Amino acid sequence: MLNMSPGMPSLLRQVAIRVLPAAIFIMLLIWITVGHVSDRVFQAEIDAKLKQQAEDQAIFARTRLENLVTNVRDIAGNDLIVNGLIDLDADTNYLKPFIRSIAIDGLSGIPIALTDYRGRLIAGKQLTAWRQSDLAQWNEQVSQGQPVVALKDGALFIGVPVYIGQFIEGMLAVRFLPEQVHHLLNPVGVNGQIDLISIDEQAVADGQVWPSEAMNTSAQVELALPESNNLKLLSTIRAATVSNASLYFQWFMLIAFILDLVALICGIFAAVYLVIGPLNRFIDQLRNSQREKGIGLFDVDKGPLEIRLLAEAFNRFVSTEQKLLQEQSDQAERLKTALEREKELNGLQRQFVSMVCHEFRTPLAIIDGNAHRLLRRHQTMQPGRLEEALGKIRLSVTRLTDLMESVLSAARLESGTIKFEPESCDPAKMIQEVVSNHQEINPGYKLIVDLEQMPAHFTMDIKLMRQVVSNLLSNAIKYSPEDTHVWIEASSTDDGGLICSVRDEGVGIPAAELDRLFERFFRASTSTGIAGTGIGLHMVKALVALHCGNVDVKSEEGKGTTFSVYLPCRQYEMIESMPDKAAAA
Amino acid sequence: MNCITRYISLLTALILAPFQLLAAPPIVIGLDADMSSIAAQGGEAIRRGALIAIHELNQNGGVLGRQFELRVKDHRGNPARGIDNIDDFALDSNVVAVLGGVHTPVALRELSSIHRHRIPYLVPWAAGTPIIDNDFEPNFAFRLSVRDQYAGAFLVEQVLKRGYSKPALLLEQTPWGKSNLKAMTKAIQANSIEAATVEWFNWGADDLTPQIDSLRRAGADVILLVANAPEGALLIKSLAKLAEEQRLPVISHWGITGGNFPAMAGPELDKVQLSFLQTFSFFNPPDRELAGQVLRHHCDLFGACDAADIPASVGLAHAYDLVHILGRAIELAGGTDRALVRDALEKVQNYHGLTRHLDQPFTPTRHDALDASSFQLGQFDNGGTVRPLKTSNLPES
Numbered sequence: 006m007l008n009m010s011p012g013m014p015s016l017l018r019q020v021a022i023r024v025l026p027a028a029i030f031i032m033l034l035i036w037i038t039v040g041h042v043s044d045r046v047f048q049a050e051i052d053a054k055l056k057q058q059a060e061d062q063a064i065f066a067r068t069r070l071e072n073l074v075t076n077v078r079d080i081a082g083n084d085l086i087v088n089g090l091i092d093l094d095a096d097t098n099y100l101k102p103f104i105r106s107i108a109i110d111g112l113s114g115i116p117i118a119l120t121d122y123r124g125r126l127i128a129g130k131q132l133t134a135w136r137q138s139d140l141a142q143w144n145e146q147v148s149q150g151q152p153v154v155a156l157k158d159g160a161l162f163i164g165v166p167v168y169i170g171q172f173i174e175g176m177l178a179v180r181f182l183p184e185q186v187h188h189l190l191n192p193v194g195v196n197g198q199i200d201l202i203s204i205d206e207q208a209v210a211d212g213q214v215w216p217s218e219a220m221n222t223s224a225q226v227e228l229a230l231p232e233s234n235n236l237k238l239l240s241t242i243r244a245a246t247v248s249n250a251s252l253y254f255q256w257f258m259l260i261a262f263i264l265d266l267v268a269l270i271c272g273i274f275a276a277v278y279l280v281i282g283p284l285n286r287f288i289d290q291l292r293n294s295q296r297e298k299g300i301g302l303f304d305v306d307k308g309p310l311e312i313r314l315l316a317e318a319f320n321r322f323v324s325t326e327q328k329l330l331q332e333q334s335d336q337a338e339r340l341k342t343a344l345e346r347e348k349e350l351n352g353l354q355r356q357f358v359s360m361v362c363h364e365f366r367t368p369l370a371i372i373d374g375n376a377h378r379l380l381r382r383h384q385t386m387q388p389g390r391l392e393e394a395l396g397k398i399r400l401s402v403t404r405l406t407d408l409m410e411s412v413l414s415a416a417r418l419e420s421g422t423i424k425f426e427p428e429s430c431d432p433a434k435m436i437q438e439v440v441s442n443h444q445e446i447n448p449g450y451k452l453i454v455d456l457e458q459m460p461a462h463f464t465m466d467i468k469l470m471r472q473v474v475s476n477l478l479s480n481a482i483k484y485s486p487e488d489t490h491v492w493i494e495a496s497s498t499d500d501g502g503l504i505c506s507v508r509d510e511g512v513g514i515p516a517a518e519l520d521r522l523f524e525r526f527f528r529a530s531t532s533t534g535i536a537g538t539g540i541g542l543h544m545v546k547a548l549v550a551l552h553c554g555n556v557d558v559k560s561e562e563g564k565g566t567t568f569s570v571y572l573p574c575r576q577y578e579m580i581e582s583m584p585d586k587a588a589a590a
Numbered sequence: 591m592n593c594i595t596r597y598i599s600l601l602t603a604l605i606l607a608p609f610q611l612l613a614a615p616p617i618v619i620g621l622d623a624d625m626s627s628i629a630a631q632g633g634e635a636i637r638r639g640a641l642i643a644i645h646e647l648n649q650n651g652g653v654l655g656r657q658f659e660l661r662v663k664d665h666r667g668n669p670a671r672g673i674d675n676i677d678d679f680a681l682d683s684n685v686v687a688v689l690g691g692v693h694t695p696v697a698l699r700e701l702s703s704i705h706r707h708r709i710p711y712l713v714p715w716a717a718g719t720p721i722i723d724n725d726f727e728p729n730f731a732f733r734l735s736v737r738d739q740y741a742g743a744f745l746v747e748q749v750l751k752r753g754y755s756k757p758a759l760l761l762e763q764t765p766w767g768k769s770n771l772k773a774m775t776k777a778i779q780a781n782s783i784e785a786a787t788v789e790w791f792n793w794g795a796d797d798l799t800p801q802i803d804s805l806r807r808a809g810a811d812v813i814l815l816v817a818n819a820p821e822g823a824l825l826i827k828s829l830a831k832l833a834e835e836q837r838l839p840v841i842s843h844w845g846i847t848g849g850n851f852p853a854m855a856g857p858e859l860d861k862v863q864l865s866f867l868q869t870f871s872f873f874n875p876p877d878r879e880l881a882g883q884v885l886r887h888h889c890d891l892f893g894a895c896d897a898a899d900i901p902a903s904v905g906l907a908h909a910y911d912l913v914h915i916l917g918r919a920i921e922l923a924g925g926t927d928r929a930l931v932r933d934a935l936e937k938v939q940n941y942h943g944l945t946r947h948l949d950q951p952f953t954p955t956r957h958d959a960l961d962a963s964s965f966q967l968g969q970f971d972n973g974g975t976v977r978p979l980k981t982s983n984l985p986e987s
Contacts, residue, residue, distance in 0.1 A: 121670030122671060169667045169668050169793065170666065170820070172627055174667075174671065175668070
């Protein structure tokens with residue numbers, strides 16, 4: 006029923022460990038709080054009911070007691086006045102028949118004393134041993150017209166005034182036994198117990214009238230008897246019999262708690278089945294996907310809607326993250342490449358500067374050397390030697406000039422200040438001039454020119470193309486041993502363009518380096534030991550690119566290199582030099 | 591009495607004491623009667639009668655050169671109080687005798703104290719036979735009043751005289767009632783009639799209907815009543831509620847006259863035939879001149895000058911006579927020694943009293959001064975005054 010994935014038990018355990026205790030704690034807290042609140046809420050009600058019931062029962066008992074007192078008064082008033090105070094036959098037993106008629110619910114009192122207006126015992130001294138002080142004290146109260154209700158040794162004593170006419174002329178005291186008192190105050194059906202307690206502490210200390218400790222009561226009401234200033238009715242009510250409201254509520258809370266617990270457990274299982282299961286599968290798929298494919302997308306076409314939505318959102322997140330990561334990776338790679346290139350360029354630049362300095366240094370050294378020789382020996386130097394020296398000086402100057410031109414051109418190219426001014430010109434003438442110039446300064450090389458197929462006119466920037474041809478020719482000469490041939494060939498193409506190639510029998514270029522040949526400051530490995538700046542071919546490519554042409558190179562290491570420049574036939578617009586783009590193209 | 595008053599009184603006494611020593615002490619007569627309870631009217635009548643007699647004696651110089659003085663105590667009908675009063679009087683050496691008052695039960699309870707203190711006890715209003723026929727020797731009790739032994743016979747005689755044949759006895763449950771039961775029963779038997787029934791009631795009874803119903807069921811044709819004023823009035827009121835033909839006539843002992851019976855009975859009194867025992871009336875006194883004198887003194891001393899304004903006159907007359915007899919006895923005794931006075935009482939002779947002329951009021955074997963020859967029936971007039979019952983007024987059975 007429940008598709009338990011491998012991780013389910015641990016997940017359930019996690020849920021159980023974290024949720025159940027919290028839930029149980031919360032339920033207990035609720036239980037305790039509500040219980041406490043209900044106790045507070047209902048306790049007041051219970052207390053009120055208890056007190057009310059206790060009061061009612063105390064009032065009931067007092068009424069019964071008052072009725073008893075009234076009965077005794079009636080007896081004393083009707084039967085006893087004449088026979089007790091007027092006609093005393095010195096037979097103390099005469100009281101009994103009259104007092105037997107004192108009845109309330111079957112109680113029968115025992116006459117214990119008849120006193121005169123001064124509290125002196127007239128009759129009864131043989132019935133009980135009484136303290137005269139008790140009688141005198143009672144007589145004092147009875148003489149005021151108030152009955153006395155007193156407790157002694159648990160028994161109830163009622164003293165009532167005896168009248169002759171309108172005057173109180175004596176007192177009749179009647180005793181009711183403790184069991185009769187209990188029956189009087191506690192009829193069947195009373196929940197609780199009503200006791201007479203004496204304010205006299207001795208009676209309380211005697212333990213004769215104090216309620217039983219086993220009553221476990223929660224409400225007591227003391228009701229003083231108005232006719233007596235030394236007695237109280239103490240009504241004690243059992244709390245359990247008064248109100249069940251709190252108990253019902255607490256039972257309700259207990260049942261609610263159990264139901265909540267059951268609901269909680271069912272809820273957990275429902276959550277596991279409906280939510281955690283699919284979620285767990287989702288997590289497992291995620292792990293598997295991760296394990297197998299790295300961070301990849303996964304399919305969720307089952308399970309609750311929330312899980313599917315979660316999976317879709319996750320997929321989108323992953324895709325976005327992947328793109329971002331890829332972009333970051335690419336950018337990092339580009340930055341890395343750019344950095345490496347920059348480093349390389351910096352290296353090349355340093356190398357270029359070094360090379361330029363070296364290039365400048367050599368001709369300058371030659372110039373300086375020959376000039377020094379001339380200064381020292383011009384007077385004794387042979388004319389041929391003089392011409393040689395001057396020729397070397399002039400050659401070095403030319404080299405310096407070319408070198409400066411190259412550096413300046415490179416600078417102009419770098420800064421984009423090379424102006425492109427194409428015009429119709431005679432390309433053959435330009436090439437011939439360049440070849441002648443180089444032949445002149447490199448007489449040891451055989452420069453062969455083939456310009457028969459050249460168009461008479463061609464639109465191009467002649468100054469820039471002169472430099473192109475010059476660089477190519479210069480390189481061919483520089484990287485070829487002396488006394489080798491350099492062929493310069495140029496012709497028109499079928500599309501009206503122009504192609505010019507320079508072939509040498511030089512050191513050649515390794516095939517692996519051909520792609521980098523036109524990079525700024527790049528020098529082939531075969532150029533080691535041969536002076537050069539590394540910017541000539543970069544300049545060639547850039548200047549040819551200005552003409553929308555291209556440069557091609559074929560080379561075989563140790564055998565020679567052929568550079569071919571192609572210029573298309575175009576009507577050019579003024580384009581400012583953009584060396585980076587041109588180099589990149 | 592506050593401190594200042596007390597000191598002034600003491601100072602006055604101290605100042606006057608020497609003078610008092612020079613004067614003879616008064617002869618004190620104690621009066622122990624019901625002065626405030628159900629028989630207060632009778633007690634007051636006794637007091638007035640005693641005071642009138644004392645007034646006359648003192649006017650004549652007193653006895654043995656000593657003036658008489660009356661000291662009154664109220665026993666409220668409570669025997670215990672009566673006993674205490676007797677004890678208090680006995681402790682006063684100036685008290686030569688005690689005049690009693692209503693009621694028989696009190697007098698009976700006082701006998702022990704009287705004879706312990708050996709003080710003469712003069713009874714003007716208490717009819718219980720045992721008061722005099724006691725077991726004490728010498729007997730210090732003397733009575734000038736009704737004796738139940740005679741009253742019972744008299745009342746039964748009146749029943750027969752009026753043609754009734756089946757009297758019912760309605761008695762208060764006291765020694766007095768029991769005393770009359772004895773006397774009446776004896777008289778009824780002696781006259782060969784039969785009492786319809788005997789019913790009892792207690793002091794303070796508030797309903798006599800059960801007793802009345804019992805009397806009627808028993809077929810009584812007349813009620814012989816022994817009661818004091820409150821219970822007597824209750825009977826009248828209860829009878830008045832019955833249909834006229836059901837109302838039994840009542841012939842009563844004199845107890846009902848000890849209180850303000852007319853006021854207690856109210857207008858119902860006119861609805862019931864009521865007659866009662868009397869021994870004296872200012873309206874038909876044996877000695878009109880003496881009666882007139884007493885009436886004048888009553889008027890002088892108490893402001894009531896009309897015989898109709900003197901309630902309970904029997905008590906007044908009896909007390910008056912007893913005080914005079916006492917005076918004679920003191921004179922005979924030559925002093926106020928109580929024992930000697932007691933003996934002298936038995937020797938007084940030829941006393942012409944308000945109640946009647948007595949050749950010898952008391953003898954050593956007879957301490958009751960009156961007999962049935964002094965008895966008459968009385969009735970209340972419309973004004974509530976006790977008047978002698980006219981024979982013509984008696985209804986025929």
